[in-house]
Amino acid sequence: MSDKPRVLSLAQPTADSLHIGNYLGALRQWPGLQDQYEAFYGVADLHALTVEVEPAVLRKRSLASAAQLIAAGVDPERSAVFLQSHVPEHTQLMWVLTCLTGFGHASRMTQFKDKTSKHGVDAANVGLFNYPILMAADILLYNADRVPVGEDQRQHLELTRDLAHRFNTRYSPTFTLPEPHIVKSVGKIKDLQDPTVKMSKSSSSPNGVVDLLDDPKLNAKKFRSAVTDSGRDITFDEVNKPGVANLLTLLAAFTGRPVETLVEEFGGKGYGDLKGAVADAAGAEITPFRERTLELLGEKTELEAILAAGAEKARAVASRTVAKVYRKVGLVPRG
Structure with a gap:
């Protein structure tokens, strides 16, 4: 022991x-x-x-x-x-x-x-x-x-x-x-289609939840279709910009970089750039996880x-x- x-x-x-x-x-x-x-x-x-x-x-x-x-x-x-x-x-x-x-x-x-x-x-x-x-x-x-x-x-x-x-x-x-x-x-990880509520299988829409074992292309599409907010500035404001705040939270979690640093890096860039970055960072971690899971289930x-x-x-x-x-x-x- x-x-x-x-x-x-x-x-x-x-x-x-x-x-x-x-x-x-x-x-x-x-x-x-x-x-x-x-x-x-x-x-x-x-x-x-x-x-x-x-x-x-x-x-x-x-x-x-x-x-x-x-x-x-x-x-x-x-x-x-x-x-x-x-x-x-x-x-x-x-x-x-x-x-x-x-x-x-x-x-x-x-x-x-x-x-x-x-x-x-x-x-x-x-x-x-x-x-x-x-x-x-x-x-x-x-x-x-x-x-x-x-x-x-x-x-x-x-x-x-x-x-x-x-x-x-x-x-x-x-x-x-x-x-x-x-x-x-x-x-807090929020629903991609309703970033005012927590991501949940029981209450979220199918397009608002990213399942780890789904096809990576489908998940990338969900990230790129995430609801954002009015305006163009990429700032972390959970009250007035919950969609952008959720994407920044996800990107920080997958890259290990502080939200403040990400906000600076995306200064002058658009929402599409942020969504693409989240899709890429999440895919880089989730895809090998999915492959290993399916390998184990196949054995x-x-x-x-x-x-x-x-x-x-x-x-x-x-x-x-x-x-x-x-x-x-x-x-x-x-x-």
């Missing part, structure tokens, strides 16, 4: 492809954590069951998500790359944590509250209600020191810390209280072997945690 602190993050397979918002906002930064941490990166296929999905579609998306993690630079030799469902200890620990969670506390979790407020309690399933508790089990199972999170996940991490503290107090010190690892912001046996090995790595840690927890809560060990 490594003496390094641990980091864990899971990607949910809710779409056929990640989009550039997912990639720039989170996934691209996971590989860099492998040097400093013992890393556990998985695909949260059990979480995906909280919404209705065709079985064949879920299997396809789960493998595609795993392939994209590796294509982004996650190294299976240095990190455990696995499917959540291949590590049964996730649900075993979840049940114990469920029995420590107050009904009122769970019902105040954002996702459940939002869905029931919009569509009524009958529109939500018990899986959605338990979703944050399974997420807590995902984290505590590996005694992760750090969890890469965005602002929308802070509440879930607080529940995880509360449950860890509750267990440690009721029984004995067992779980590490995880800290958030706030990923370096690249700025399904190799990908499945990587996931099997990753699950073994994960279970080596997870099984010890569950055994310890079961003993502490009073369950009889299996002979």
